[in-house]
Amino acid sequence: MKIALFATCLADTLFPDVAKATVRVLERLGHEVVFPQAQTCCGQMHVNTGYQRDALPLVRRYVETFEPHDVIVAPSGSCVGSIRHQHATVARNFGDEDLARRAELVAERTYELSELLVGVLGVDDVGAYFPHRVTYHPTCHSLRMLRVGDNPLRLLRNVRGIDLVELPEADQCCGFGGTFAVKNADTSTAMLTDKMRNVLATRAEVCTAGDASCLMHIDGGLSRLRTGVRTLHLAEILASTAEATP
Amino acid sequence: MMPDGSAAPPTAPPGVGHLRGDRSFPAAAREALGDSQLRRNIGNATGTIRAKRAAVVAEVADWEELREAGRALKADTMARLPELLVQLEANVTAAGGTVHWARDANDANAIVTDIVRATGSDEVVKVKSMATQEIGLNEALADAGIAAIETDLAELIVQLGDDAPSHILVPAIHRNRAEIRDIFLRGMADVDPELTDEPRRLAMAARAHLRAKFLTARVGVSGANFAVADTGTLSVVESEGNGRMCLTLPDTLVTVMGIEKIVPTWRDLEVFLQLLPRSSTGERMNPYTSMWTGVHPGDGPQDVHLVLLDNGRTAALADEIGRQALHCIRCSACLNVCPVYERTGGHAYGSVYPGPIGAILSPQLTGIEDNASLPFASSLCGACYDACPVKINIPEVLVHLRARHVEERRRLRSVPGPEAVAMAAAAWVMAEPTRYAAAQRAARAGRLLARGTPRRIRALPPPLSAWTAARNAPAPPTETFREWWARTRGDGEARS
Numbered sequence: 001m002k003i004a005l006f007a008t009c010l011a012d013t014l015f016p017d018v019a020k021a022t023v024r025v026l027e028r029l030g031h032e033v034v035f036p037q038a039q040t041c042c043g044q045m046h047v048n049t050g051y052q053r054d055a056l057p058l059v060r061r062y063v064e065t066f067e068p069h070d071v072i073v074a075p076s077g078s079c080v081g082s083i084r085h086q087h088a089t090v091a092r093n094f095g096d097e098d099l100a101r102r103a104e105l106v107a108e109r110t111y112e113l114s115e116l117l118v119g120v121l122g123v124d125d126v127g128a129y130f131p132h133r134v135t136y137h138p139t140c141h142s143l144r145m146l147r148v149g150d151n152p153l154r155l156l157r158n159v160r161g162i163d164l165v166e167l168p169e170a171d172q173c174c175g176f177g178g179t180f181a182v183k184n185a186d187t188s189t190a191m192l193t194d195k196m197r198n199v200l201a202t203r204a205e206v207c208t209a210g211d212a213s214c215l216m217h218i219d220g221g222l223s224r225l226r227t228g229v230r231t232l233h234l235a236e237i238l239a240s241t242a243e244a245t246p
Numbered sequence: 247m248m249p250d251g252s253a254a255p256p257t258a259p260p261g262v263g264h265l266r267g268d269r270s271f272p273a274a275a276r277e278a279l280g281d282s283q284l285r286r287n288i289g290n291a292t293g294t295i296r297a298k299r300a301a302v303v304a305e306v307a308d309w310e311e312l313r314e315a316g317r318a319l320k321a322d323t324m325a326r327l328p329e330l331l332v333q334l335e336a337n338v339t340a341a342g343g344t345v346h347w348a349r350d351a352n353d354a355n356a357i358v359t360d361i362v363r364a365t366g367s368d369e370v371v372k373v374k375s376m377a378t379q380e381i382g383l384n385e386a387l388a389d390a391g392i393a394a395i396e397t398d399l400a401e402l403i404v405q406l407g408d409d410a411p412s413h414i415l416v417p418a419i420h421r422n423r424a425e426i427r428d429i430f431l432r433g434m435a436d437v438d439p440e441l442t443d444e445p446r447r448l449a450m451a452a453r454a455h456l457r458a459k460f461l462t463a464r465v466g467v468s469g470a471n472f473a474v475a476d477t478g479t480l481s482v483v484e485s486e487g488n489g490r491m492c493l494t495l496p497d498t499l500v501t502v503m504g505i506e507k508i509v510p511t512w513r514d515l516e517v518f519l520q521l522l523p524r525s526s527t528g529e530r531m532n533p534y535t536s537m538w539t540g541v542h543p544g545d546g547p548q549d550v551h552l553v554l555l556d557n558g559r560t561a562a563l564a565d566e567i568g569r570q571a572l573h574c575i576r577c578s579a580c581l582n583v584c585p586v587y588e589r590t591g592g593h594a595y596g597s598v599y600p601g602p603i604g605a606i607l608s609p610q611l612t613g614i615e616d617n618a619s620l621p622f623a624s625s626l627c628g629a630c631y632d633a634c635p636v637k638i639n640i641p642e643v644l645v646h647l648r649a650r651h652v653e654e655r656r657r658l659r660s661v662p663g664p665e666a667v668a669m670a671a672a673a674w675v676m677a678e679p680t681r682y683a684a685a686q687r688a689a690r691a692g693r694l695l696a697r698g699t700p701r702r703i704r705a706l707p708p709p710l711s712a713w714t715a716a717r718n719a720p721a722p723p724t725e726t727f728r729e730w731w732a733r734t735r736g737d738g739e740a741r742s
Contacts, residue, residue, distance in 0.1 A: 007727050009676065013686050014720050016727035035731045040676040046669055048626060050648030053656075054673035061677060086645070093649075144628035173585045177625025184623060185712035186276045190285075190589045191625070192717070220717030223702050230700075 001121070002032045004069035006062075006110065008079045008212070009041035011233075015212045017246065021239035022075045022113060025126055028239075029117075038065040043090070044082035049179045052090050059087045063103050071120070072110040075235045077142025077210050080112040085145060112142060113235055114151035114210060124154040130240040131161030135204035137195070137218065139211040140173050152210055152234050159237060167207075168198045176217035192221045199229060210234045255560035256350065257613040263351040263382040263557075264410070265612050267596015270619040274594040275586075284420050288412075288591050291419045292582045298528025299579060299633075306524070315517045316636040320573035323508055324563060330475040330508050331554065337478025341540020343550040348502075350557045355386035357553050358467065358500050362392050365498050365549075367464045373482055373489040374398035375469025376576055377502045377555055379411060379598040380611075383467070394467065395459050397488040399452050406433030412592030412600060415526050415578040420591050423448060456488065466492040466547065470503040471575070472518060473552070476511045479539040480552065483522060483532050493536050499547035504555050506563075506572040518575060521635035526577035558611030567646045570638045571607040580630035580640060586623055595620060602630035606643040614651050621647035664709075686726045696721030 003026055007019040023033045043058030062083065066072050074080050084107045091100035117123050136156060142148045156164050175181065175191025182188075195218060199207045207222070209215050212233055219231040236246045258265055267274060278284060303309055323330060335345040348354035354377075362370055370387065372378065372394050384394040384405075396405045403418040404411050407429040411417030418426070423443040430437050430448065434455050441451055468489065472481040480501055482489050493499060509515060523532040541550050563569050581587045581601030592600030597608040597617065605624055609617035621644050630640040655663065662670070675685045695703045702718035705711065713719060725733070 009682075012727040013689060014722060016723050016725060016730055019727040020730060035728075035735070037728065037731075038679050040679055040682045043673075043676075046673055048645055048648070049665075049669065050621075050645075050650075050652035051666070051669040051673070052649045053653075054669050057677040058673060140625070140627035140629075144632055171629075173625050173627035173629070175585070175625060177627070180622065180625045181717075182709055182712045184272050184275065184586075185715060186272065186279050187586055187590055187623075188625070189716040190279050191585050216720055217717065220702075220713070220719060223700065223718045224704070224716065 001071060002034060002069075003116070004066060004072045005033050005035050006039055006042075006066065006072055006074040006079070007035065008074055008076045010216070011075060011212050014216070015233070018075050018212050018233040018235055021233065021235040021246075022073065024239040025113075025117075025128075025235060026073070029121065029123060029126060031121075034069070036065050036069070042079045042082050042087075044079060044086065045178050047082060047086050047090060052093055055090050056094050056096075059090050059103060060099060062087065063099060063106050066106050066110070067102060070109060071116070072106070073113055073116045074110065075113045075210070075233060076212065077112045077139050077146050077148060078213055080110055080115075081141040081145035083107050083110050112146055112148060112210060114142075114148050114155060115146065117238075118151040118154060125158035126155060126238045128158075128238045128240050129160040129242045130237045130245060132206050133163040133165060133202075133204045134206045134208055134237065135165050135167040135199060135202040136170070136234075137167055137174065137199070137207055137209040137214065138170055139209050139214045142210045143171060148210070155234070155238060156208070159240075162237075165202045165204055168201055169194070170198075172198075174214050174218050176214045178213075181217060188217075189221075192217060196221050196225070196227070200227060205229065206237075207231050208234050208237055255564055256558070257561050257616075258558035258611045259350050259352060260612075260616065262355070262386075263380050264598045265380060265608050266616055267594075269596070271594055271596070271623040272619060274596060275590040275623070278590045278594045283422075284591050285589060287420055287422050289588055291416065292588050295416075295528055295582045299525060299582065302524045302528050302530055305530075306520070312517060312521055313635055313637050316521050316575075317573065319509065319514050319517060320636050323510060324506070324569055324572055327505065327508070327563065330510055331505055333475040334473055334478060334508055335554075337476065338480075338540060338552050339478075341478050343478070343540040343552055346551060346553045348553050348555045348557070351381035351555075354381050354502055354553050354555050354557070355383055358383060358502065359386060359390045359392070361498065361500050361551055362387065362465050363390065365465055367392070367498075369393045369395065369459075369463055370465040370467045370500075371395050371397050371459050371463040371492045371496065372401070373466070373468035373492045374401050374417075374484065375467070375502065376414060376598060377469045377504050378467060381502070381555065381557060383502065395456075395463070397456050397459065397492055398484070399449065399486055399488075402452055402456070403429055406430065410593060411598060413578060413581055414576050414599065414601070414603075420593070460488075460491040460495055463492075463496050465498045465500065466496040468493060468499065468501045470501050470507055471522070472515060473503055473508045474512050474515065475508055477539060479512065479537050481515070481535065481537045483519070484534045484536075485527060485529075485532055487534055490534050490536055493538065494546045496547055498549040498551070499538075500551045500553065502553045502555055504557070505559050522575055522577055525579040525633070525635040558613075561613070562607070562610035565610065568606070568610050568643055570643055571603065571610055573636045573638050574603050574607065575636060577635055579633040579635060583629040583633045584624075585627060585629070586625065595623070602640045602644075603638070606638075606640055606647060609647055614647060615654060618651050621651060683726075683728060686728070690722045690724070692722045693724070
């Protein structure tokens with residue numbers, strides 16, 4: 001299958017290994033990955049901070065860039081959530097019904113990585129090897145906006161050598177929330193503290209999730225406190241092999 | 247102005263009632279977060295209620311269908327609110343009650359004060375009610391020399407402690423039993439000085455204190471959980487029985503109700519009386535459900551009043567997305583699952599309506615600019631939407647109100663603020679891949695700020711210093727994904 005990658009602006013700019021790992025997993029499964037270079041950002045930060053007027057050209061860019069593609073994947077529950085649940089609304093709010101309809105059609109073909117692997121491609125064993133103790137944090141938007149369910153856990157359970165441990169209070173938000181982390185920094189940090197307490201209680205070496213943004217937040221705390229616990233995106237664990245582990 | 251050229255409906259007036267805080271949410275939250283006793287009390291209480299709710303909701307096989315029925319009934323009610331209100335008025339009046347229309351808090355307070363004055367009484371007993379807290383009725387009555395006595399245990403704790411409610415259902419959730427004992431010892435004239443913090447003894451002390459008030463009060467004041475348009479019936483749902491006392495013993499009963507509390511038919515109560523107790527207290531059924539229709543000669547209050555309160559509700563109704571906030575049945579399930587509320591408590595919201603529902607309701611009642619920080623007091627985690635028994639899409643309304651705030655700012659300010667400038671710049675950059683790639687290269691300079699292994703940035707300038715105060719930031723990589731792709735794969739479009 002030919003799959004277009006939406007890398008997301010965050011992974012493209014700050015976490016390229018996440019996008020590279022996404023490519024590697026899909027290619028290992030025999031799929032062709034393309035990277036439409038006109039892509040930039042889904043505009044979620046603008047929409048969620050109230051700047052829908054500024055988000056409108058970003059929605060248009062996403063739609064025009066990915067319209068020619070049949071299947072689109074992004075290594076982020078949050079960005080896919082925005083594409084699926086916000087893009088058409090933003091277009092409609094500014095009276096662009098044509099863009100709204102097109103956005104809906106592109107959104108139907110846009111999948112979060114675990115949705116694509118398990119739901120569309122029917123794969124729950126990607127042939128990965130990762131001999132470490134890992135705990136999985138289900139990010140809020142993958143859990144409650146996309147309803148990815150246990151897709152990520154099914155994929156992780158089939159990774160060779162992994163010691164997968166359950167995260168207590170897993171469905172609690174890590175406190176990131178985009179600009180919330182800055183506008184309400186104290187509350188955000190209080191939420192992060194409890195998330196870190198639960199991560200540390202598992203004695204995992206690695207905390208994984210399907211969103212680089214939430215992981216950036218969790219890592220921000222774990223590294224500041226010098227806990228030694230690493231964060232890795234789900235794609236990085238799924239791309240890991242005996243020859244190359246992150 | 248509204249689209250049809252008429253004036254926009256009025257919002258709740260300032261200077262009366264409790265819908266506005268005296269500072270922004272982040273400032274109030276900062277103080278609350280520093281109170282470790284408060285965080286422990288609220289964490290324990292919300293955790294307990296969350297578990298109870300989850301257990302009783304799981305028992306109901308058609309819970310999702312019930313939620314959808316609740317949502318649909320509320321949407322229908324809002325779509326024809328004016329005709330339903332007129333029908334309610336006609337049926338209450340026909341049953342011997344008197345209906346009053348209050349445009350806002352000042353109107354409602356004046357109406358209730360006049361009714362109490364006409365009875366000659368200088369004391370009223372109150373059933374727990376959000377509407378009367380919203381309008382500051384107790385203060386208005388006090389100004390007229392009338393004492394309002396709260397008879398719900400938690401409201402009594404708040405009143406005796408000269409405190410403010412911090413939760414819709416459990417107003418004293420921020421207090422533990424040791425604190426409650428101290429409040430009773432200080433505030434109850436007739437209390438046993440040997441009172442302990444044993445829950446049973448605390449409840450008995452409140453019972454003894456209140457019993458005298460129930461038996462002497464000539465006026466009762468309540469809110470309403472529901473008003474049935476086609477019968478003129480009002481209903482209060484409660485757990486302690488204090489409500490039943492207030493609703494039946496006095497000669498005069500005054501009910502203050504937000505206009506959105508109406509349900510079209512008697513049968514619709516079937517849905518809400520299943521949804522409400524399981525969502526609020528985590529009980530299969532609430533202990534006391536009182537219903538009354540006008541006046542019954544020789545039985546209960548003989549002088550029955552209903553005050554229909556707007557106070558910004560029509561303004562909320564005018565917003566097609568925002569009006570969902572009026573569907574709320576005040577169960578508090580969203581507060582109990584909210585990670586923000588759990589850590590800050592209710593006072594940080596500055597309004598009698600705290601938590602996720604408060605963050606979308608208060609700004610609509612007051613006008614967004616009077617509560618501009620509230621729609622941003624959420625990480626948009628979505629736990630509230632999942633818990634809501636009438637499926638209010640709270641994250642959707644939060645995002646919508648944020649946009650309304652930004653548009654309002656844009657309209658009022660001739661010079662855009664720093665955030666607006668940054669957002670516009672980011673959008674300009676991201677709208678074109680060439681500009682975007684150039685910005686990515688520029689961001690690489692951030693590597694110079696990074697230290698250690700793994701490389702992290704420990705300090706950034708404002709406003710990002712709010713991030714790095716407690717959290718590291720990632721160092722930009724030596725190569726973006728886009729550059730890696732171009733280097734290793736060439737032009738992606740050529741392959742597509």
